[in-house]
Amino acid sequence: MKLITRDTDYAIRALVFIGRSDKAIISVSELVRELKIPKPFLRKILQILNKKNLLRSYKGNKGGFILKKGLEKIFLLDLIKIFQGSLRLNECFLRKSICPNIKTCLLKKKIDKIQKLVTSELENIDLKSLFEK
Amino acid sequence: MKLITRDTDYAIRALVFIGRSDKAIISVSELVRELKIPKPFLRKILQILNKKNLLRSYKGNKGGFILKKGLEKIFLLDLIKIFQGSLRLNECFLRKSICPNIKTCLLKKKIDKIQKLVTSELENIDLKSLFEK
DNA sequence: GACAAATGATACTAACATGGTATCATTACA
DNA sequence: TGTAATGATACCATGTTAGTATCATTTGTC
Numbered sequence: 001m002k003l004i005t006r007d008t009d010y011a012i013r014a015l016v017f018i019g020r021s022d023k024a025i026i027s028v029s030e031l032v033r034e035l036k037i038p039k040p041f042l043r044k045i046l047q048i049l050n051k052k053n054l055l056r057s058y059k060g061n062k063g064g065f066i067l068k069k070g071l072e073k074i075f076l077l078d079l080i081k082i083f084q085g086s087l088r089l090n091e092c093f094l095r096k097s098i099c100p101n102i103k104t105c106l107l108k109k110k111i112d113k114i115q116k117l118v119t120s121e122l123e124n125i126d127l128k129s130l131f132e133k
Numbered sequence: 134m135k136l137i138t139r140d141t142d143y144a145i146r147a148l149v150f151i152g153r154s155d156k157a158i159i160s161v162s163e164l165v166r167e168l169k170i171p172k173p174f175l176r177k178i179l180q181i182l183n184k185k186n187l188l189r190s191y192k193g194n195k196g197g198f199i200l201k202k203g204l205e206k207i208f209l210l211d212l213i214k215i216f217q218g219s220l221r222l223n224e225c226f227l228r229k230s231i232c233p234n235i236k237t238c239l240l241k242k243k244i245d246k247i248q249k250l251v252t253s254e255l256e257n258i259d260l261k262s263l264f265e266k
Numbered sequence: 267g268a269c270a271a272a273t274g275a276t277a278c279t280a281a282c283a284t285g286g287t288a289t290c291a292t293t294a295c296a
Numbered sequence: 297t298g299t300a301a302t303g304a305t306a307c308c309a310t311g312t313t314a315g316t317a318t319c320a321t322t323t324g325t326c
Contacts, residue, residue, distance in 0.1 A: 001136070003222035003244055006285065010226075012240065027301065041286050047303065060294025063301040076243075089136040094146075094169075106263045107145065111136055114254050121247050130239045139314065160272065174315050180274065193323025196272040 003118075004076075008083045010037050011045050012076075015054065016127055019071040027064035045083075052082050072128040080122060087122075089115040136251075137209075141216045143170050144178050145209075148187065149260055152204040160197035178216075185215050205261040213255060220255075222248040 004012075013035050018026045028046060032039045046065055049055045054074060055065045080087060090111040092099065099105065137145075146168050151159045161179060165172045179198055182188045187207060188198045213220060223244040 001134070001217060001220060001222065002224065003134070003247065005283095006226050029301080038286065040288075043302075044286085050302090057302060058294085059292070059302045061298090061300045062295055063293080065302090084134060087134060089134065091135065093139050093142045110254075110258050110263075114136065114251055117250055117254070118247055121243075121250070125243055130243075138312095162272085171315060173317075176273075177315085183273090190273060191323085192273045192321070194269090194271045195324055196322080198273090 004080065005084055007041075007045050008079050010035070010042060011049060011079050011083065012127065012130070013037070014042065014046060015049070015067065015074060015079075016071065016130060018055070018065060019067050019127065020131070025058055025062070025064040025066055027062075030064070048082065054078075070128070072126050074127045075123050076125040076127075077119065077122040087115065087119055089118070137213065138217055140174075140178050141212050143168070143175060144182060144212050144216065145260065145263070146170070147175065147179060148182070148200065148207060148212075149204065149263060151188070151198060152200050152260065153264070158191055158195070158197040158199055160195075163197070181215065187211075187215075203261070205259050207260045208256050209258040209260075210252065210255040220248065220252055222251070 014031050014037070017031060017034055028039060028043050031037070031042060031046075035042075046055060046057075050057045050065065053068055056068045057063070057065050077087070090108050092105065092108055147164050147170075150164060150167055161172060161176050164170070164175060164179075168175075179188060179190075183190045183198065186201055189201045190196070190198050210220070223241050225238065225241055
């Protein structure tokens with residue numbers, strides 16, 4: 001089981017690189033040189049981040065991306081939601097018709113508790129904290 | 134992201150049913166009637182549980198399975214390990230040659246902490262606790 | 267002993283998710 | 297006007313999950 005998939009991971013690294021750079025605009029080509037991520041894949045990821053309002057893009061020659069908000073305002077949970085869908089650890093496999101106690105199912109409740117734990121951790125990790133001790 | 138896959142889920146339900154039954158031996162056919170799980174799939178799951186020493190099997194007519202240890206001694210983490218491999222939330226995607234700070238990577242450390250949290254929860258949930266308030 | 271009903275072993279398959287490519291259109295700086 | 301960038305979108309490869317199919321073996325019951 002993975003908590004973070006590859007696209008989320010790449011997104012983190014790209015955002016952190018952009019945020020820490022002193023250049024105004026960073027292009028995908030530049031990111032690829034630094035981060036060794038396949039270019040078309042990274043492009044796709046940045047396009048998504050652009051649509052989700054974490055980046056702003058500039059088209060045309062000398063174009064690229066800038067952060068739309070500070071790294072300290074971007075949280076791991078945001079990125080996981082974007083690339084992996086909302087965190088729902090507690091989905092039940094048995095339909096209501098089969099499992100009569102879906103409302104009271106203790107397994108569901110216990111997993112729900114774990115999910116709350118994980119979520120509360122992830123929503124407090126911002127990207128800035130990933131490179132500052 | 135799923136914390137528990139379908140085979141783990143089915144295994145839980147089958148084990149709990151066997152453990153709560155007052156019959157001596159439970160066959161797959163019986164379980165299928167009660168739990169509405171596809172028979173060949175459930176057979177495969179029980180064969181694995183047998184090999185992993187959670188069940189003991191009896192072949193032949195009137196055969197079936199019994200628990201090899203009490204439900205209070207079977208923990209969620211055991212089953213997750215059997216069907217989903219060991220829980221490793223913190224695997225890193227970038228090779229050492231690319232990511233120089235693999236040893237000090239803060240992301241890895243933070244996810245490691247979450248993994249410890251989740252593990253310590255899962256290893257304390259036994260199957261008996263799933264139907265006793 | 268024969269039959270039926272069970273598990274053991276194992277190979278196969280279908281569907282979905284993940285990780286990535288490829289291509290063409292559009293934009294904008296120099 | 298050329299070139300280097302992003303936008304949009306369709307496609308593809310691989311792995312994992314979920315499930316089937318089949319044949320062999322065992323064992324209780326008549």
